[in-house]
Amino acid sequence: MDPFLLEALVNGILLGGVFALPALGLNLVFGVVDVVWLCYAELVMVGMYAVWFLFTQLGWPLPLAFATCLPIVSLLGIALHYLVVRPLLSSPPINQVLATGGVLFLLQGAMTLVFRTEFRSLGVDMPPMEVGEIFVSGTKLAAFCAALVGAAILWAFLKYTYVGTAIRAIARDREVMPLMGVDPQRIYLIASAVGGALAGLAACLLVVQLDVHPFVGLSFGPITFMICVMGGLGNMLGGFLAAFLMGIIVSVGGFWGTTEFSYVVAFGFFIVTMFARPRGLFAR
Amino acid sequence: MSAAVEPLHRPRPASSASLELNGVHAGYGDFAALFGVGLHVDPGEAVGVVGPNGAGKTTLLRVISGLIRPTAGSLRFDGHDLTTTPAHALPALGIAHVPENRRLFPHLTVEENLKVGAFSPAARPHFIARRDHVYELFPKMKARRHQLAGTMSGGEQQMCAIGRALMCGPRILLLDEPSAGLAPLVVQQVFDLVRRIRQEGLTVLIVEQNVAQVLRVVDRAYVLETGRVAAEGRSAELAADPAIRRSYLGGH
Numbered sequence: 339m340d341p342f343l344l345e346a347l348v349n350g351i352l353l354g355g356v357f358a359l360p361a362l363g364l365n366l367v368f369g370v371v372d373v374v375w376l377c378y379a380e381l382v383m384v385g386m387y388a389v390w391f392l393f394t395q396l397g398w399p400l401p402l403a404f405a406t407c408l409p410i411v412s413l414l415g416i417a418l419h420y421l422v423v424r425p426l427l428s429s430p431p432i433n434q435v436l437a438t439g440g441v442l443f444l445l446q447g448a449m450t451l452v453f454r455t456e457f458r459s460l461g462v463d464m465p466p467m468e469v470g471e472i473f474v475s476g477t478k479l480a481a482f483c484a485a486l487v488g489a490a491i492l493w494a495f496l497k498y499t500y501v502g503t504a505i506r507a508i509a510r511d512r513e514v515m516p517l518m519g520v521d522p523q524r525i526y527l528i529a530s531a532v533g534g535a536l537a538g539l540a541a542c543l544l545v546v547q548l549d550v551h552p553f554v555g556l557s558f559g560p561i562t563f564m565i566c567v568m569g570g571l572g573n574m575l576g577g578f579l580a581a582f583l584m585g586i587i588v589s590v591g592g593f594w595g596t597t598e599f600s601y602v603v604a605f606g607f608f609i610v611t612m613f614a615r616p617r618g619l620f621a622r
Numbered sequence: 623m624s625a626a627v628e629p630l631h632r633p634r635p636a637s638s639a640s641l642e643l644n645g646v647h648a649g650y651g652d653f654a655a656l657f658g659v660g661l662h663v664d665p666g667e668a669v670g671v672v673g674p675n676g677a678g679k680t681t682l683l684r685v686i687s688g689l690i691r692p693t694a695g696s697l698r699f700d701g702h703d704l705t706t707t708p709a710h711a712l713p714a715l716g717i718a719h720v721p722e723n724r725r726l727f728p729h730l731t732v733e734e735n736l737k738v739g740a741f742s743p744a745a746r747p748h749f750i751a752r753r754d755h756v757y758e759l760f761p762k763m764k765a766r767r768h769q770l771a772g773t774m775s776g777g778e779q780q781m782c783a784i785g786r787a788l789m790c791g792p793r794i795l796l797l798d799e800p801s802a803g804l805a806p807l808v809v810q811q812v813f814d815l816v817r818r819i820r821q822e823g824l825t826v827l828i829v830e831q832n833v834a835q836v837l838r839v840v841d842r843a844y845v846l847e848t849g850r851v852a853a854e855g856r857s858a859e860l861a862a863d864p865a866i867r868r869s870y871l872g873g874h
Contacts (some may be wrong), residue, residue, distance in 0.1 A: 358803060412684045479772040500738075500740070500741050500746060503730070503734050503737050503738055503741075504738055504741055506727075506729070506730060506734075507730060507734075507738045510727055510729060511727060512723055512726065513689070513709070514721055514725040516687075516688065516689065516708070516709035516710040516711070516712075517689070517712075517713070517718075517719045517721060518710075518713065518738050518739055518741050518786075518790075519710055519711075519713035519742035519745065519790055520710055520741050521708070521710040521713075522710075580698060588787065598730070607865075
């Protein structure tokens with residue numbers, strides 16, 4: 339195989355790992371609360387600013403800045419649920435979308451006011467590694483591994499804990515949950531906190547690869563939504579697999595053309611998928 | 623003896639009744655479904671509520687387990703006022719409700735369904751003991767513990783639903799139409815299950831359209847018609863009552 343194509347393929351898989359986290363978070367919240375957080379990429383953006391600020395402005399060690407970013411964005415998720423989503427739970431879906439969409443612009447505006455529109459960079463990079471014939475970015479590889487660890491922890495949480503099992507149950511049958519001794523409102527809150535923490539982890543992994551600016555969410559937000567819809571909204575495993583598929587399409591598409599072209603291919607693939615399998619690639 | 627129509631709002635003396643409803647009115651929005659229902663279930667008793675479709679039987683159970691709030695009347699269990707207790711706090715008080723159509727989580731395994739049933743913090747330390755007890759009661763569930771609940775037969779799903787309800791360590795079990803949608807032979811098995819649960823010393827309140835079968839399992843029964851208690855009595859009395867036989871047992 340052409341080593342450059344192989345490299346593009348490997349990069350696609352690495353990219354897929356990073357797409358997978360926000361896709362999991364978005365699917366988790368949608369599956370449990372039944373509300374799409376349209377501002378999900380902007381939660382990630384705020385987390386990226388948090389890491390940048392703590393590391394470059396306050397001089398914190400990077401691991402400490404990462405460790406602080408998770409609870410910050412998790413709290414943001416809780417606040418979003420309490421202040422915006424919960425009052426609208428019985429409203430028509432369009433109102434919920436408009437409200438979380440409003441939060442998207444609010445967060446973009448707020449960050450513009452505080453940090454202006456300059457591109458901010460952490461200025462850290464890990465040396466590339468040579469594996470056989472190809473070069474792999476050390477930063478991307480580390481981010482990928484961290485994403486897999488995050489996904490594995492989430493899986494274990496959902497599989498083995500009482501709350502995790504209730505989260506998987508509530509996605510199918512909300513009304514019966516009180517009979518199990520489960521307060522749905524509490525599960526919504528926990529899912530929002532976990533969804534926020536996943537956005538925080540995604541922020542840590544993206545801030546080492548991308549410069550932060552108030553509109554950085556646009557560079558991975560739309561593709562995250564596309565991944566979720568392709569995997570089947572609320573289907574965590576489907577979203578996880580679709581993230582890798584999209585990562586590979588974007589990366590290999592970029593190998594044959596430009597980055598812009600790769601997004602055209604990705605969105606084209608998405609549209610065809612939606613015609614062929616409107617309920618997602620992995621719908622049963 | 624005839625199971626005469628009892629007056630509504632019949633005042634009851636302070637008793638040891640584990641579950642007691644008095645003059646309960648309830649409904650959905652503007653639609654009223656229950657009009658002053660009174661009933662009681664004593665500890666260790668099995669009580670049936672029978673009646674035609676739309677009589678309010680399911681509503682009655684939903685009121686008891688807090689899914690619907692009564693608009694009037696009192697509802698007490700073991701000294702607790704249930705009208706002010708949130709529904710999700712009831713399993714911890716010892717009330718388990720097996721809902722109509724079982725409502726299992728089809729994409730979870732049998733054992734995961736049992737785990738959701740043990741969600742209450744008070745129930746979690748007893749998970750393994752109670753799970754093993756459920757497997758002892760229903761060996762079929764043990765064999766299928768890792769199978770997805772949605773792939774089992776109707777009778778097996780009913781077993782799983784009852785097992786899930788037992789996981790909170792209930793003192794009273796509310797069963798809503800356990801025989802609905804099951805083949806006649808399976809219906810027989812489900813009522814055998816109910817008998818076995820009774821032998822465990824559990825108090826049971828069972829709502830059924832299958833009047834003939836349920837009267838063979840319970841000690842007493844109430845006949846609910848259009849949201850009112852039309853008759854009540856011991857099972858044998860009701861089964862012998864000409865009016866009941868005509869309406870519900872196809873007899874003469």
